[in-house]
Amino acid sequence: MSKNSRTRASLYGTATLATLALGLTACGGGSGGSGASSGTWDKNATVNIGSLYEPQNLDNTAGGGQGVTEALNGNVYEGLFKLTDDGKVEKLLAQNHEVSKDGLTYTFTLRDGVKFHSGKELTSADVKYSLEKVLADDSQSARKSNLEVVKDIATPDAKTVKVTLSKKSISFVYNLSYVWIINSEAKDLKTTEDGTGPYKLAKWTRGSALSLDRFAGYWGDAAANKKVVFHYYKDASALNNALLTNAVDVVTSEQSPDALEQFKSNQNYKVNDGDSTTKLLLAFNDKAKPFTDVKVRQAVSAAIDDKKLLESVWGGYGKLIGSMVPPTDPWYEDLTDVNAYDVTKAKKLLSEAGYAKGFSFTLDTPNYDPHPTAATFIKSQLAEVGITVKINTITPDEWYTKVYKNHDFTATLQEHVNDRDLVWYGNPDFYWGYDNKQVTRWVEQAEEASTTEEQTELLKKVNEKTAEDAASDWLYLYPQIVVASSKLSGYPLNGLNSQFYAYDIKKKG
Amino acid sequence: MGRYLLRRLAFLLVSLALASVVLFVLLRLLPGDPANALTSVGASPEQIAAARHSIGSDRPLPEQFTHWLGQLTSGDLGTSFVSSLPVGPEVTARLNVTVPLTLAAFVLAVVIAVPVGFVAAYKRRTWYGAVLSGISQLGIAVPVFWLGMILIAVFALNAGWLPSGGFPQDGWAAPAEAVRSLVLPVVTIALVMGASLIRYVRSATLDVLGSDYLRTARALGASFPKAMWRHGLRNASVPVISILGIELASTLLGAVVVESVYALPGLGSLLATGIAQHDYPVVQGVLFVSTLAVLLIGFAADLIQRVIDPRLRGRLSGGAR
Numbered sequence: 001m002s003k004n005s006r007t008r009a010s011l012y013g014t015a016t017l018a019t020l021a022l023g024l025t026a027c028g029g030g031s032g033g034s035g036a037s038s039g040t041w042d043k044n045a046t047v048n049i050g051s052l053y054e055p056q057n058l059d060n061t062a063g064g065g066q067g068v069t070e071a072l073n074g075n076v077y078e079g080l081f082k083l084t085d086d087g088k089v090e091k092l093l094a095q096n097h098e099v100s101k102d103g104l105t106y107t108f109t110l111r112d113g114v115k116f117h118s119g120k121e122l123t124s125a126d127v128k129y130s131l132e133k134v135l136a137d138d139s140q141s142a143r144k145s146n147l148e149v150v151k152d153i154a155t156p157d158a159k160t161v162k163v164t165l166s167k168k169s170i171s172f173v174y175n176l177s178y179v180w181i182i183n184s185e186a187k188d189l190k191t192t193e194d195g196t197g198p199y200k201l202a203k204w205t206r207g208s209a210l211s212l213d214r215f216a217g218y219w220g221d222a223a224a225n226k227k228v229v230f231h232y233y234k235d236a237s238a239l240n241n242a243l244l245t246n247a248v249d250v251v252t253s254e255q256s257p258d259a260l261e262q263f264k265s266n267q268n269y270k271v272n273d274g275d276s277t278t279k280l281l282l283a284f285n286d287k288a289k290p291f292t293d294v295k296v297r298q299a300v301s302a303a304i305d306d307k308k309l310l311e312s313v314w315g316g317y318g319k320l321i322g323s324m325v326p327p328t329d330p331w332y333e334d335l336t337d338v339n340a341y342d343v344t345k346a347k348k349l350l351s352e353a354g355y356a357k358g359f360s361f362t363l364d365t366p367n368y369d370p371h372p373t374a375a376t377f378i379k380s381q382l383a384e385v386g387i388t389v390k391i392n393t394i395t396p397d398e399w400y401t402k403v404y405k406n407h408d409f410t411a412t413l414q415e416h417v418n419d420r421d422l423v424w425y426g427n428p429d430f431y432w433g434y435d436n437k438q439v440t441r442w443v444e445q446a447e448e449a450s451t452t453e454e455q456t457e458l459l460k461k462v463n464e465k466t467a468e469d470a471a472s473d474w475l476y477l478y479p480q481i482v483v484a485s486s487k488l489s490g491y492p493l494n495g496l497n498s499q500f501y502a503y504d505i506k507k508k509g
Numbered sequence: 510m511g512r513y514l515l516r517r518l519a520f521l522l523v524s525l526a527l528a529s530v531v532l533f534v535l536l537r538l539l540p541g542d543p544a545n546a547l548t549s550v551g552a553s554p555e556q557i558a559a560a561r562h563s564i565g566s567d568r569p570l571p572e573q574f575t576h577w578l579g580q581l582t583s584g585d586l587g588t589s590f591v592s593s594l595p596v597g598p599e600v601t602a603r604l605n606v607t608v609p610l611t612l613a614a615f616v617l618a619v620v621i622a623v624p625v626g627f628v629a630a631y632k633r634r635t636w637y638g639a640v641l642s643g644i645s646q647l648g649i650a651v652p653v654f655w656l657g658m659i660l661i662a663v664f665a666l667n668a669g670w671l672p673s674g675g676f677p678q679d680g681w682a683a684p685a686e687a688v689r690s691l692v693l694p695v696v697t698i699a700l701v702m703g704a705s706l707i708r709y710v711r712s713a714t715l716d717v718l719g720s721d722y723l724r725t726a727r728a729l730g731a732s733f734p735k736a737m738w739r740h741g742l743r744n745a746s747v748p749v750i751s752i753l754g755i756e757l758a759s760t761l762l763g764a765v766v767v768e769s770v771y772a773l774p775g776l777g778s779l780l781a782t783g784i785a786q787h788d789y790p791v792v793q794g795v796l797f798v799s800t801l802a803v804l805l806i807g808f809a810a811d812l813i814q815r816v817i818d819p820r821l822r823g824r825l826s827g828g829a830r
Contacts, residue, residue, distance in 0.1 A: 056591050056592040057592040057593060057594055062593060063591060063592070063593065137559075138559075138563070190592070190593060190594060191594065203678060203679075205602075205678045205680070205774070206592075206594075206599060206602065206774070207599075207602070207603065207774030207775075207778060207779060208675070208676055208678055208774040209675075209678040211678060229678065231675060232772075233674075233675075233772045234769055234772065234778060234781070234782070235769055235770070235772065237658075238673070238674045238675075238769070238770065238771070238772040239772075241661055241665065241666060241673035241674060242673060242674060242675060242772070244666055244673070245665050245666065245669065245672060245673045247672055247673065247674075247675055397787075
């Protein structure tokens with residue numbers, strides 16, 4: 001799970017959450033493209049990118065944060081595999097790989113002729129080092145817990161890596177797309193880098209900007225531009241002003257819907273509406289009364305008009321979802337009809353559950369947008385079926401301690417950023433306390449599945465069951481809005497989670 | 510004078526020490542746990558404990574304090590909890606933005622306020638004297654961020670003359686660009702600061718204009734400009750200088766608003782981020798340096814006043830003649 005980040009504009013307060021969220025945020029999108037026709041473009045252009053997510057440092061296993069993923073992942077550092085913009089896994093530094101019959105041993109062959117920015121050639125020792133770095137005791141990597149199935153890493157020769165797992169893990173290859181392959185001899189990774197990507201770090205000025213230069217020795221196709229500069233802003237309106245004055249060419253993730261009109265009505269800009277993986281949840285404590293009763297959860301879900309909420313928060317952007325699964329996850333299916341908005345049904349369910357006269361509960365609400373808005377909306381909607389909502393506004397820190405750690409809540413609002421995070425419903429100890437033995441088993445079986453089809457099949461079952469049970473109320477899926485100068489093409493649209501591949505960006509002269 | 514300087518220096522050190530204690534304790538009273546920022550949401554209690562241990566926030570407060578003090582005396586501001594990078598160089602880098610910003614705004618504010626304040630007082634019975642007073646009154650009421658937004662809308666978004674924010678990545682290595690990006694922020698601060706200064710200059714001038722010594726000087730045959738130059742200005746400047754000190758100090762601390770409106774990588778924005786992340790070393794570092802600056806400014810203002818007004822030398826130095 002996770003929260004925050006891509007969604008909030010102003011708020012220094014977010015930073016805390018962003019870092020924290022980071023943890024779980026890391027999953028990702030692929031490159032894809034904006035689809036604009038290329039025509040002729042300036043091969044020596046500098047592309048200026050505006051972002052709200054500044055790296056804390058440049059090491060993604062040492063708390064670098066969401067910003068470091070956005071700027072460096074795929075651009076400066078590469079993994080054995082990469083995620084495409086529509087959520088598919090592709091080979092990158094791995095030439096190919098084989099899985100043993102028992103599904104426990106993965107043998108990877110590395111691509112030839114790959115050089116680090118320092119000039120050193122990539123070997124299996126670097127891959128081993130990089131994996132171990134993620135798994136190290138002091139690692140703050142988001143992926144650490146997913147990769148803990150790794151039992152042994154062997155390097156029979158310079159081009160081969162053999163990884164043995166303690167149990168089957170169908171997500172292993174997918175998880176590898178987050179592991180940066182780093183030169184095992186590199187030093188000072190918090191402020192410098194040594195990756196194999198199409199760009200090398202030119203300069204990082206903390207608080208201000210990070211620039212990347214095209215790497216001449218890149219093994220693959222050279223970047224379509226000569227230089228990219230990530231400019232960091234703390235405030236969405238400052239970022240929009242930068243776009244309006246051409247100080248930046250593209251904004252990685254637009255957080256203020258009010259600002260979109262000025263770009264939509266101006267032909268110098270293109271507003272792209274992509275799919276995010278960020279879900280806004282009304283999370284019940286399924287272990288606390290009255291939400292222990294499935295009918296109560298269904299009733300509350302049915303009493304809230306998600307469409308109206310989405311409209312009021314994001315205008316015409318974003319999507320409705322009927323479960324924890326966004327369209328870019330492989331096991332997506334449209335479940336918006338399950339527990340859809342229906343006041344009559346809600347009232348009926350409530351009286352069946354013995355709450356004909358309603359009840360009242362406290363809703364722990366993070367103090368940053370859009371939670372207060374959503375909470376007020378929910379309060380008025382539930383009032384119509386006789387439920388009284390007491391809104392308790394809390395800081396991200398309080399949320400983390402009170403709700404996430406201590407499970408001391410009845411219901412709460414929260415953003416969950418990650419892709420493929422449905423699996424948290426298989427963990428009865430997770431903060432929302434959903435406990436269904438069958439679901440837990442399906443989730444476990446899915447991870448140990450032999451084929452992705454089998455995995456998908458099982459997770460679809462989880463999807464349907466949790467939706468039916470109204471394990472939480474999934475209010476809506478955030479939009480992923482990239483606003484760019486119309487001179488630009490080739491930028492990522494979905495930028496799932498925090499990735500922003502810059503090497504395909506073409507800028508007209 | 511020598512004994513006076515020693516006394517002031519001792520006072521400065523004691524203030525700084527007290528400030529550091531207050532600062533340290535207040536920060537620890539804030540709700541929230543810095544370890545939260547270091548661990549991912551799925552972190553186990555062991556991982557959180559390890560994070561606390563790694564940044565030393567699990568140690569007793571007095572121990573943390575003496576550790577910090579020890580670092581300080583060797584000129585080390587510590588290491589950020591969040592980025593695990595040293596705080597000192599970061600603060601220095603940010604000062605490269607905040608100090609020029611504050612000083613330029615200060616000078617501009619003085620340049621505006623002194624003549625305007627004087628005219629507003631001397632010509633208070635004319636229509637333009639009244640208008641000047643009115644404008645300064647208005648300037649005091651205007652919030653800094655609002656003025657900043659207006660200036661951005663007019664000069665950056667509409668006219669396109671100046672950048673709407675940001676600071677060149679190469680900093681002062683690209684001087685023309687750096688200056689350009691500071692123009693609007695400087696003007697923003699200077700206008701707001703200048704407006705309140707005008708009021709002080711005006712009232713100080715009014716005091717002087719109604720004083721006996723000025724009348725006496727005129728009666729003895731000095732022309733108004735000459736009397737004003739020899740007696741008036743000197744007297745008027747004493748209260749104004751103490752206000753200038755306070756204004757300069759508050760601008761330094763208040764730069765956080767302007768820096769966020771204009772997306773400037775200054776001390777203020779570093780402070781804001783640090784607070785949000787419970788990054789105590791960063792917050793302590795910034796506030797410590799700011800406190801030092803404020804105390805030094807107060808010291809300087811005091812010294813200048815004493816140079817200008819000999820009467821103060823006797824009074825404030827506690828009999829050191």
